[in-house]
Amino acid sequence: MMALMPKFPMLLMNSARHPSQPTQALGIGSRQMYILVVDDKPQNLRLLADLLSAEGYSVRKSLNGSMAITAAQASPPDLILLDIMMPEMDGYEVCRQLKAAAATATIPVIFLSALDEAFDKVRAFQVGAADYVTKPFQVEEVLVRIKNQLALRAAQQQIQQLNADLEARVQERTHQLEQAMLDLRQEAAERQLVQAQLLDLALHDPLTGLPNRAYLLDRLAQSLDDLAATADHSFALLFLDCDRFKLINDSLGYSLGDALLQAIAERLQQLAQPQDTLVRLGGDEFALLLAVCEEPSQPMQVARQIQQLLSAPFCLRQREVFVSVSIGIVFGERSYEQPEHLLRDADTAMHRAKARQRGSYHIFDPALYLATLHALQLETDLRHALQRRELELHYQPIVDLASGNLFGVEALVRWSHPTRGFIPPDRFIPVAEETGLIIELGAWVLETACQQAYDWQRAGLVAADFTLGVNISVHQFAHPQFLQQIDQVLAETGFSSTCLKLEMTESAIMDNTQQAAATMQALRDRQIRLSIDDFGTGYSSLSYLHLFPVDTLKIDRTFIQHLSEAEKTLNLVAAILGMAKALGIVAIAEGIETAEQAQLLRQLDCNLGQGYWFARPLTATAFAEHCCQSAEESAAG
Numbered sequence: 185m186m187a188l189m190p191k192f193p194m195l196l197m198n199s200a201r202h203p204s205q206p207t208q209a210l211g212i213g214s215r216q217m218y219i220l221v222v223d224d225k226p227q228n229l230r231l232l233a234d235l236l237s238a239e240g241y242s243v244r245k246s247l248n249g250s251m252a253i254t255a256a257q258a259s260p261p262d263l264i265l266l267d268i269m270m271p272e273m274d275g276y277e278v279c280r281q282l283k284a285a286a287a288t289a290t291i292p293v294i295f296l297s298a299l300d301e302a303f304d305k306v307r308a309f310q311v312g313a314a315d316y317v318t319k320p321f322q323v324e325e326v327l328v329r330i331k332n333q334l335a336l337r338a339a340q341q342q343i344q345q346l347n348a349d350l351e352a353r354v355q356e357r358t359h360q361l362e363q364a365m366l367d368l369r370q371e372a373a374e375r376q377l378v379q380a381q382l383l384d385l386a387l388h389d390p391l392t393g394l395p396n397r398a399y400l401l402d403r404l405a406q407s408l409d410d411l412a413a414t415a416d417h418s419f420a421l422l423f424l425d426c427d428r429f430k431l432i433n434d435s436l437g438y439s440l441g442d443a444l445l446q447a448i449a450e451r452l453q454q455l456a457q458p459q460d461t462l463v464r465l466g467g468d469e470f471a472l473l474l475a476v477c478e479e480p481s482q483p484m485q486v487a488r489q490i491q492q493l494l495s496a497p498f499c500l501r502q503r504e505v506f507v508s509v510s511i512g513i514v515f516g517e518r519s520y521e522q523p524e525h526l527l528r529d530a531d532t533a534m535h536r537a538k539a540r541q542r543g544s545y546h547i548f549d550p551a552l553y554l555a556t557l558h559a560l561q562l563e564t565d566l567r568h569a570l571q572r573r574e575l576e577l578h579y580q581p582i583v584d585l586a587s588g589n590l591f592g593v594e595a596l597v598r599w600s601h602p603t604r605g606f607i608p609p610d611r612f613i614p615v616a617e618e619t620g621l622i623i624e625l626g627a628w629v630l631e632t633a634c635q636q637a638y639d640w641q642r643a644g645l646v647a648a649d650f651t652l653g654v655n656i657s658v659h660q661f662a663h664p665q666f667l668q669q670i671d672q673v674l675a676e677t678g679f680s681s682t683c684l685k686l687e688m689t690e691s692a693i694m695d696n697t698q699q700a701a702a703t704m705q706a707l708r709d710r711q712i713r714l715s716i717d718d719f720g721t722g723y724s725s726l727s728y729l730h731l732f733p734v735d736t737l738k739i740d741r742t743f744i745q746h747l748s749e750a751e752k753t754l755n756l757v758a759a760i761l762g763m764a765k766a767l768g769i770v771a772i773a774e775g776i777e778t779a780e781q782a783q784l785l786r787q788l789d790c791n792l793g794q795g796y797w798f799a800r801p802l803t804a805t806a807f808a809e810h811c812c813q814s815a816e817e818s819a820a821g
Contacts, residue, residue, distance in 0.1 A: 217334055218242040220261040222252040222278065223296075224270040232265060232296075239327060249273030253281055256288045263333055266313075268297040268304070276311050283312035290340070292333040296321070389464040391442055392449035397527075400463040403473055404523030411516055419475055420483040423512040423530035424452075424490065426468035427542040432505065440500055444507065447498050455489055470509075471530070477515070487511045487545040508543035510534055515548075532556055562615050565601060570624055575599050577632055578801035581810070582653065582772060582794045585786050590814065592651030594687070594794065595633035596801045597625070617657055626660040627669055634679040636804050641683075645811040653685045653715065661688055662699065667706055685713040685736065693732060701732060708733040715772070719760065736792075737764055741775025744795070748780050758788050765789070 219241050221232045229245045236243045244261065246252035249270060256264065264282070268275035275295060282288040292314035297304065300318040308316050314336075315329050357364055387399040395403075407419045426448070433441040445468065452470060456462040461473040472490075474483060490509065497504040512534030520526055529548045537546035569575055579593040599607045616622040637652040660666055674681055686707065693700045693716075704714055715736040739760055746753045757773075764771040773785050776795030785793055802810055 216240070216242050217262045218244070218259075219263050219265060219330070220244050220246065220252065220256060221265045222246045222249065222270075222275070223265075223267040224248060225267075228267075235323065236330075249275070249278035252278055253288075256282060256291065257285065260288055260291060262291070262337060263330060264291055264293045265330075266293050266295055268295055268299055268308070276307060279308070279311045279313060290337075292337055294329060294333060296326075392446055392464050394449055394470075395461060395463040397463065397465050400461060400465070400471055400473060401523045401527070403461045403475075404526050407473065407475065407516055408520060408523060408526075411518060418477040419473065419516040420477050421514050421516070421526050421530045422472040422474070422483060422487060422490070423465075423514075423527070423534040424470040424472070424509045425534050425538065427508045427510055427538065429468035429507070432507070436503070436505070440503070440505075443500050444498055444505055447500065448494065448507065451493050452490065455486065455493060471527070483513045483515070484545065484547070487513060491543060491545070510538035510542055511545035512537055513545060513547045559615060562607075562612060563619050563621070565604075566599075566612055566615060566621055566625075569599060569601070570621065570628065574602065575625070575628070576803065577629065577636065578803055579636075579807045580794055580801040581799045581807070582651070582792050583798050585773075585782065585790055585793045590646065590650075590811070591792050592653060592685070593637075593807065594653040595629060595655075597629050598801070613657075617659055620659070622657045622659050623663055626657060627673075630654055630669070631673045631677065634673050634677040634684065637683065638677050638679040640808065640811070643808075645808055649683065651683055651685050651713070652679070653687050655717065656686045656688045658689070661703065666703065670707070670710070670712070682711045682713075685715050687715040687717040687738065689717050690719070704732050704734075718774075734769055736770040736772055738772045738774050739790075741795075744773050744775045744781055744785075745777070747784055748778075754784065757785075761788050761790055
């Protein structure tokens with residue numbers, strides 16, 4: 185039985201659709217949709233009828249199940265709203281009888297009931313209900329469910345009508361069987377043509393017209409099969425990547441970039457033999473499959489021919505454009521089981537060629553693959569190391585060469601892997617820079633070092649003007665949040681900015697001089713010292729030393745190691761020191777390992793030095809002990 189619904193009128197008033205603006209409730213052929221509402225409560229019948237009429241539906245009402253069945257059979261409605269709890273015959277029985285009769289079996293029934301137990305809903309669907317709405321309900325929800333069921337019924341009726349029309353057409357054309365067979369044959373031929381066209385699109389690059397990656401993988405699979413079947417069969421794959429192509433796109437536009445790719449494809453086709461396969465892999469990458477290698481040197485000869493062919497300028501829209509390619513070469517071997525592996529190794533060899541010298545070629549060596557796997561594993565382990573705090577900072581003292589007193593330290597990150605042991609920084613730092621982990625790693629180093637130096641100052645182990653050197657990578661220096669990160673670390677640790685010295689390579693400055701100048705000036709405004717690390721191995725330009733606010737420069741250890749061996753090196757170091765002194769820049773000599781080197785640097789009037797001769801990089805605890813021991817020795821002296 186439908187209970188009185190005190191919330192129902194309120195829901196009508198809160199409905200988003202005003203009754204004076206009915207929806208056009210039309211079915212097939214613009215016929216007004218007819219809904220039968222069954223409820224033993226006149227008030228509920230009236231409210232529902234008013235609601236549905238306002239929506240543009242034609243409504244009939246029944247107070248009990250018997251009347252509902254009679255009305256439905258006399259004039260089948262498009263949808264029935266049915267209460268469950270009614271006297272004499274409940275909604276379940278009404279629905280069951282409606283579904284049992286052919287004339288009413290397909291009419292969708294939506295139960296509206298205050299019963300909300302899962303058992304009641306399951307029983308409703310078992311007797312054939314299309315939907316179930318629990319009272320009290322939202323008006324919009326009921327309207328949406330009604331519309332959904334009416335739309336579904338209309339679609340079903342449409343399908344039935346379409347099926348009937350189709351059947352009529354089939355019967356009509358029975359006598360035209362021969363013509364129909366011809367039509368079918370023609371349709372089949374057209375379909376085959378379309379399939380061939382789609383296959384061609386799937387296997388070819390739309391820009392250059394060359395075959396694509398999918399086509400190449402298929403040919404590589406065939407080559408591997410031929411290799412397995414024929415003992416003397418040999419083939420090779422060349423992977424080509426245009427150097428600095430992004431610069432062409434960014435400066436001249438993507439339209440001209442596309443024209444350049446088309447021109448490159450045309451030139452490469454001049455070299456490809458009929459049995460070979462030239463493909464565009466995507467972007468600025470191409471590949472050439474040499475189906476038959478008569479000589480082991482043939483792929484290298486082809487690579488040189490490609491580079492020579494592409495070295496001539498491309499004339500595009502009254503512009504001369506020059507391009508070079510880096511090429512990776514891999515030979516087909518029986519050890520390969522998947523064509524993707526050949527493509528992977530050729531790509532690896534290409535990247536090695538690009539890293540060594542752009543515009544060159546490189547032959548794949550299995551060691552490259554192992555190195556790639558090791559690099560990938562190293563990246564994974566480094567991520568875990570950052571999470572698990574496996575990294576540690578060591579501190580190498582920097583001393584005043586004239587007095588021998590401690591001037592400061594350089595913070596150096598160290599990694600003791602739980603299973604692989606000590607991993608040198610020159611192995612994991614490049615991985616961190618390549619993957620972007622250097623940002624997180626650098627932030628940790630900066631914060632940890634500043635906190636440790638501040639703790640030493642508070643404990644009286646070092647002087648108040650003690651200097652902490654922290655290495656900053658190119659990626660950190662160019663990061664948009666770099667200055668904010670520096671400010672946050674200094675504020676949280678309490679370490680004075682005047683004691684912090686940021687060490688960066690020359691490339692960090694010269695990669696973007698305008699941004700570098702602005703960042704360095706902002707650091708100088710914060711009274712943070714700036715140092716050029718490994719001086720003499722990069723740009724070594726006097727202009728940036730003059731223009732940028734540099735405080736110190738560190739003479740690279742390669743000069744110091746040969747200081748006593750060659751007069752030329754000695755004179756070069758003397759020149760660097762003289763230049764630094766003239767510019768008011770403090771010089772630090774790195775890698776001092778012998779007393780003779782230290783003495784020569786004193787004679788050259790070098791300000792500061794660091795190296796194994798004074799102390800190796802020390803843990804925080806060992807450095808504290810080193811400071812205590814130095815203090816005791818000074819007191820005893």
